[in-house]
Amino acid sequence: MLEIKNLRARVGNKEILKGIDLVVKTGEVHAVMGPNGSGKSTLAGVLAGRAEYEVIEGSVTYDGHDLLALEPEERAREGIFLAFQYPVEIPGVNNAYFLKAALNAVRKHRGEPELDAMEFMALIRGKMKLLDMDQALMSRPINEGFSGGEKKRNEIFQMAVLEPTLAILDETDSGLDIDALKVVANGVNALRSPERSAIVVTHYQRLLNYIVPDYVHVLSEGRIVRSGGKELALELEDKGYGWIETALERA
Amino acid sequence: MSTETRTIEELATQEYKYGFVTDVEADTVPRGLNEDTIRQISARKGEPEWLLEWRLRSYRTWLTLRDPDWANVKHDPIDYQDIIYYSAPRRPKTLKSLDEMDPEIRKTFEKLGIPVEEQKALAGVAVDAVFDSVSVATTFKGKLAELGIIFCSFSDAVREHPELVRQYLGSVVPYSDNFYAALNSAVFSDGSFCYVPKGVRCPMELSTYFRINAQNTGQFERTLIVADEGARVSYLEGCTAPMRDENQLHAAVVELVALEGATIKYSTVQNWYPGDKNGKGGIFNFVTKRGHCRGANSKITWTQVETGSAITWKYPSCILQGDNSVGEFYSVAVTNNYQQADTGTKMIHLGKNTRSTIVSKGISAGHGQNTYRGMVKIGKNASNARNYSQCDSLLIGDQCGAHTFPYIEVKNTSSQMEHEASTSKIGEDQIFYCRQRGLSTEDAVNMIVSGFCKEVFRELPMEFAVEAQKLLGVSLEGSVG
Numbered sequence: 001m002l003e004i005k006n007l008r009a010r011v012g013n014k015e016i017l018k019g020i021d022l023v024v025k026t027g028e029v030h031a032v033m034g035p036n037g038s039g040k041s042t043l044a045g046v047l048a049g050r051a052e053y054e055v056i057e058g059s060v061t062y063d064g065h066d067l068l069a070l071e072p073e074e075r076a077r078e079g080i081f082l083a084f085q086y087p088v089e090i091p092g093v094n095n096a097y098f099l100k101a102a103l104n105a106v107r108k109h110r111g112e113p114e115l116d117a118m119e120f121m122a123l124i125r126g127k128m129k130l131l132d133m134d135q136a137l138m139s140r141p142i143n144e145g146f147s148g149g150e151k152k153r154n155e156i157f158q159m160a161v162l163e164p165t166l167a168i169l170d171e172t173d174s175g176l177d178i179d180a181l182k183v184v185a186n187g188v189n190a191l192r193s194p195e196r197s198a199i200v201v202t203h204y205q206r207l208l209n210y211i212v213p214d215y216v217h218v219l220s221e222g223r224i225v226r227s228g229g230k231e232l233a234l235e236l237e238d239k240g241y242g243w244i245e246t247a248l249e250r251a
Numbered sequence: 252m253s254t255e256t257r258t259i260e261e262l263a264t265q266e267y268k269y270g271f272v273t274d275v276e277a278d279t280v281p282r283g284l285n286e287d288t289i290r291q292i293s294a295r296k297g298e299p300e301w302l303l304e305w306r307l308r309s310y311r312t313w314l315t316l317r318d319p320d321w322a323n324v325k326h327d328p329i330d331y332q333d334i335i336y337y338s339a340p341r342r343p344k345t346l347k348s349l350d351e352m353d354p355e356i357r358k359t360f361e362k363l364g365i366p367v368e369e370q371k372a373l374a375g376v377a378v379d380a381v382f383d384s385v386s387v388a389t390t391f392k393g394k395l396a397e398l399g400i401i402f403c404s405f406s407d408a409v410r411e412h413p414e415l416v417r418q419y420l421g422s423v424v425p426y427s428d429n430f431y432a433a434l435n436s437a438v439f440s441d442g443s444f445c446y447v448p449k450g451v452r453c454p455m456e457l458s459t460y461f462r463i464n465a466q467n468t469g470q471f472e473r474t475l476i477v478a479d480e481g482a483r484v485s486y487l488e489g490c491t492a493p494m495r496d497e498n499q500l501h502a503a504v505v506e507l508v509a510l511e512g513a514t515i516k517y518s519t520v521q522n523w524y525p526g527d528k529n530g531k532g533g534i535f536n537f538v539t540k541r542g543h544c545r546g547a548n549s550k551i552t553w554t555q556v557e558t559g560s561a562i563t564w565k566y567p568s569c570i571l572q573g574d575n576s577v578g579e580f581y582s583v584a585v586t587n588n589y590q591q592a593d594t595g596t597k598m599i600h601l602g603k604n605t606r607s608t609i610v611s612k613g614i615s616a617g618h619g620q621n622t623y624r625g626m627v628k629i630g631k632n633a634s635n636a637r638n639y640s641q642c643d644s645l646l647i648g649d650q651c652g653a654h655t656f657p658y659i660e661v662k663n664t665s666s667q668m669e670h671e672a673s674t675s676k677i678g679e680d681q682i683f684y685c686r687q688r689g690l691s692t693e694d695a696v697n698m699i700v701s702g703f704c705k706e707v708f709r710e711l712p713m714e715f716a717v718e719a720q721k722l723l724g725v726s727l728e729g730s731v732g
């Protein structure tokens with residue numbers, strides 16, 4: 001589904017991603033871990049098409065197409081969803097109205113009929129239950145005045161409604177209390193299917209108890225320095241990133 | 252060049268392409284302005300002596316006044332002797348079908364969602380039986396007449412209801428009020444007149460049906476609306492379709508009179524030609540609009556969405572004389588490219604327990620300059636007067652400007668004033684967030700801007716609000732990304 005080859009990207013003159021290779025097959029969940037500033041959000045941003053990141057080398061193929069040639073909204077309509085580490089606030093724009101417009105943009109692209117307000121409300125009712133979303137949040141402006149946890153939950157709620165084929169979750173667990181963490185994990189797991197994949201960026205093994213990954217990668221200074229199965233996350237939790245870095249130096 | 256600019260330019264050349272009938276000269280007074288021109292205008296319109304006298308007094312006052320120079324706008328001096336002050340409405344040649352219409356213009360109309368029949372009328376296509384505006388207008392007028400409501404052109408009102416016109420004309424905006432009001436009073440061409448009798452609620456939004464017919468009122472328009480005791484009326488002015496006019500200067504006067512317990516709601520959506528991408532051409536819109544809450548418990552609401560004009564100079568105001576009277580002003584003003592807007596309101600509290608609300612939303616993009624200028628005056632007898640003002644500015648890009656000048660004058664200590672102001676920018680982050688969810692940049696900007704203007708759109712009659720929202724989108728097209 002997703003094939004990243006020797007991806008190098010920079011912001012201004014600063015090179016942040018220094019040659020990433022990663023293959024995510026359909027149905028797989030990959031966890032990406034790594035110290036602060038190692039480039040995890042940058043990788044997520046490059047995949048979603050954020051303009052400030054300039055790709056200087058490498059390629060990204062998604063469903064057999066050149067992903068980097070697409071505009072951000074085209075990527076989204078093709079099924080790429082980014083749950084933001086820091087969701088932005090958009091004053092005055094109703095949350096439900098926004099999501100309906102987003103869903104219809106995706107549906108239109110897929111050649112499906114657009115939903116009217118009634119159909120949309122019927123659709124989101126179930127998803128709201130799944131994510132234990134407060135009805136009141138739907139009629140408020142996007143993320144405005146939401147608590148940190150509410151913002152994260154709203155991201156996953158949007159994901160549940162949009163049903164992406166490749167979901168990228170950037171530290172969705174940060175700032176969630178333990179109950180919310182379970183709810184969010186449920187939301188992600190409900191989407192797991194042989195047709196969908198996910199890249200889950202996190203600092204904590206805890207999330208991976210609920211969203212069990214097929215692979216774990218460690219990013220450090222813009223490179224994937226280690227990949228393994230779900231045990232790798234446990235090992236990291238135990239020994240910290242220093243362990244990998246020393247291991248690397250020794251090698 | 253963006254599609255929008257191209258569309259407008261196409262539009263600009265369009266009227267020229269249609270060509271005008273050649274015998275126009277016969278019904279035009281010579282260029283320039285003097286007492287003789289005014290006598291000619293008045294004579295051609297068959298006006299009574301008192302009105303001619305009033306025009307002449309206005310003219311003599313105008314001669315003593317100067318162009319206002321306090322507004323935050325820049326333009327070359329206007330040569331008032333180089334204007335033709337009266338010409339009979341010019342009729343563009345009719346087209347056989349919409350297929351003959353410029354495809355670019357059609358696209359704009361479609362984007363704005365203007366119904367096909369209306370498009371035809373706007374484009375000068377001969378209308379068929381389905382949309383016989385004359386018969387629609389006739390049924391409509393019949394219904395109003397049953398209720399005793401007078402709604403007609405200003406010239407008709409002068410002929411058919413001279414006593415009403417004479418009683419109220421200039422009673423809210425005296426001809427000596429300001430330079431442009433004096434000019435308008437001297438040379439006004441035509442406009443609308445409306446009188447709603449005691450206790451009558453006008454059952455429909457006025458002027459929706461007349462949008463097309465009422466367009467050719469010229470550059471010095473005059474509107475007078477009187478709501479008698481307990482009457483209610485909602486009036487819509489303007490049109491979302493881009494309007495091009497060969498007259499650069501537009502100086503209208505609108506007067507509203509609300510007697511005891513009366514309510515007047517006046518909504519405007521204006522989309523005059525704003526000039527090209529470099530700021531050339533475009534309409535100067537210098538308007539004086541004022542409402543007088545003359546009786547107790549009366550209410551006047553101004554709602555405006557201004558996207559057009561090269562320069563807008565406009566302060567719809569309320570004189571709150573009656574006790575417990577209410578004045579409201581809701582405004583969205585957009586300036587893109589090189590447009591300049593200096594707009595706002597005056598709320599003059601004279602009566603007791605009078606209340607006013609001001610909500611102003613300024614949107615600047617490109618090199619646009621947007622100024623809010625507001626004045627709240629609390630007179631010494633206005634005990635317990637209250638005002639709430641909110642002025643928000645939204646900037647798109649970093650070459651535009653937003654300015655706020657709120658003036659306050661309080662002569663009664665029991666009054667309460669509240670003022671809030673904010674300036675925000677549409678962030679790249681917000682747009683990226685929307686695009687990541689599948690929305691185009693254009694849709695993202697539209698959504699953010701509409702969210703910003705929500706409190707004003709809510710005040711517009713439903714179908715007008717939908718059009719206004721689309722219009723905003725079209726006006727800001729290409730301003731981001």
Ligand SMILES: Nc1ncnc2c1ncn2[C@@H]1O[C@H](COP(=O)(O)OP(=O)(O)OP(=O)(O)O)[C@@H](O)[C@H]1O
Nearest residue numbers: 011014016034035036037038039040041042043052
């Ligand atoms: N717009 C930017 N301008 C300058 N530097 C940037 C920009 N974006 C990212 N960086 C830098 O790139 C590096 C990687 O940032 P990134 O956000 O990808 O890290 P991360 O792995 O997600 O970290 P965290 O775990 O703290 O979220 C950091 O040093 C960061 O300061």
Ligand SMILES: [Mg+2]
Nearest residue numbers: 040041042085
């Ligand atoms: Mg990060």
